[in-house]
Amino acid sequence: MSQTYQVTGINLKGMPMGERDRLLTILTPEYGLIQAVAGGARKYQSRLRGRSELFVVNQLLLVKGRSSLYRLTQAETQHTYSQLSQNLGKLAISQYLAEIVLCFALSEQPQAELFALFCEHLHRIENAYVTSHNQTETLLPLLNQGIFHLLSLAGIAPQLNYCCLTQTPLMINEGDPQWCIGFSYQAGGIISPQEEIQHSPLVNHVLNVGQLKLLQQLSQSQLPHGLTKEVANLQTIEKLLRNYTQYHFHRSIRAASLVDTLFNAHSGVANSINYPYKNEAIRTRTS
Numbered sequence: 699m700s701q702t703y704q705v706t707g708i709n710l711k712g713m714p715m716g717e718r719d720r721l722l723t724i725l726t727p728e729y730g731l732i733q734a735v736a737g738g739a740r741k742y743q744s745r746l747r748g749r750s751e752l753f754v755v756n757q758l759l760l761v762k763g764r765s766s767l768y769r770l771t772q773a774e775t776q777h778t779y780s781q782l783s784q785n786l787g788k789l790a791i792s793q794y795l796a797e798i799v800l801c802f803a804l805s806e807q808p809q810a811e812l813f814a815l816f817c818e819h820l821h822r823i824e825n826a827y828v829t830s831h832n833q834t835e836t837l838l839p840l841l842n843q844g845i846f847h848l849l850s851l852a853g854i855a856p857q858l859n860y861c862c863l864t865q866t867p868l869m870i871n872e873g874d875p876q877w878c879i880g881f882s883y884q885a886g887g888i889i890s891p892q893e894e895i896q897h898s899p900l901v902n903h904v905l906n907v908g909q910l911k912l913l914q915q916l917s918q919s920q921l922p923h924g925l926t927k928e929v930a931n932l933q934t935i936e937k938l939l940r941n942y943t944q945y946h947f948h949r950s951i952r953a954a955s956l957v958d959t960l961f962n963a964h965s966g967v968a969n970s971i972n973y974p975y976k977n978e979a980i981r982t983r984t985s
Contacts, residue, residue, distance in 0.1 A: 700763040705729060706776070708755045708817065710796045714740060720750050722770070723800065724758070727810035731803040734760055734768035749773040753782055753792060753820060777817075781824040787833045787960050788823050791841040793953040795819060798845060801947040802852045815851055819844040834961040838932040839925045841957070845939045846916035854946050857887030858914050863900075866890070870907060878904050881938060883945040903938050913938075933961065 710731075711723035720739040724732050739746040749756050750773075759772035782788045799816055803809055819840070828836050849855040859868055862885035871877045880889035880901035888910070889901055905913070909931050915922055916935075925932065940954050 700761050703729070703758075703760045703762065703768070705732075705758050705760065706755065706813075707732070707758050708813070709750060709752055710800060712750055712752060720746075721767075722750055725799060725803055725809060725813055725816065726758075727813040728808060729805075730807045730809040731800070731805045732760075732768055733766070734758070734770045736770045736773075739770075746770065746773055749775055751778075753779045753796075755779075755817070779820050779824050782820070785828055785833075786956075787828060787837050788826070790953055790956045790960055791837055791844070792820055792823055794841060794951060794957060795844045795848065797949075797951050797953055798848045798943060798947075801943075801949055802848075812851060815847060819847065835925075835927070835929050835932070838929070838936060838961060839921050842932060842935050842939060843916045843918075843921055845936075845943060846913075849939075849943065850917065854886070855917070856881070856913075856942060858910070858917075860888075861890045862887045863889055870910065872907050878906050879910055881905055883942050902941070905934075905938075909934055 705726045705728045707724035707726040709722050710725050713721050715721040715735060718738045718740050720736045722734050722736055724734055726732060736746045736750045738744045739750040741747065748754070750770075754775060755777040756773040756775050758770060760768040761771055762768045779792075782792050795816065799812065803812055823837070823840050823844075826836050826840060846855060860866065861868065862882060868879070868888060868890060880898060881887065881903040882889050882898075882900040883902050885900050888905075889898055908928065912925070912928060912931050912935055915925075936957070940951060944950055
């Protein structure tokens with residue numbers, strides 16, 4: 699026997715289904731992640747056509763029978779995040795965050811906190827003032843903070859204030875230009891002391907003072923001012939968080955390649971992790 703549900707949902711993913719329909723992956727605060735068939739949504743004059751686009755928030759009327767799929771019968775749009783599609787950089791980092799949401803969102807369980815957090819970050823991205831000259835320095839902080847907040851909600855945010863191996867508090871020596879700290883995917887965050895970094899098989903990245911302090915700031919609810927001047931460090935942190943996320947979720951982030959193309963082209967910064975010691979090879983172990 700079929701059941702009818704009325705929920706709010708944001709479209710995270712869509713794909714063609716048959717000749718006329720569209721299969722949507724929707725995040726709802728009431729029932730978590732669901733898949734719904736939008737019948738006839740690919741038809742030019744369908745009322746569901748625009749409502750089934752990416753990142754549209756709808757009030758939905760769904761019917762579910764014996765199949766695991768819902769059938770979308772009605773949709774009333776509440777918000778469209780229309781500015782995201784007007785800028786490729788905004789759209790790319792929004793898709794990036796959506797992929798992370800899909801990695802850990804639960805089905806058939808309330809996900810109100812995740813729904814609110816994701817919509818909040820889409821709102822920040824949509825309202826960001828972006829030009830052809832400031833795209834990288836404006837959007838990368840938003841992307842990095844969005845990744846970190848989602849990892850925190852998933853319960854796997856990296857530990858940045860204590861050594862993951864010894865649980866001793868981190869002591870930063872800002873007066874030493876050669877000071878650095880290790881970062882490990884497997885251990886779940888930083889590894890110290892400094893003399894053990896080059897010999898530990900767990901270390902994937904080595905961070906300097908500026909990069910570590912930038913990472914620590916991402917947990918805040920609002921980003922501090924002045925981050926736009928740290929493009930190289932922002933790119934380093936994005937690569938680190940990307941690899942960390944992929945390691946823990948065992949899934950590649952497809953939108954990351956577009957982010958690389960867009961932001962590296964604008965900034966001219968190499969796609970690398972900085973190593974603070976002279977004449978030392980960069981270490982980015984991923985296994």
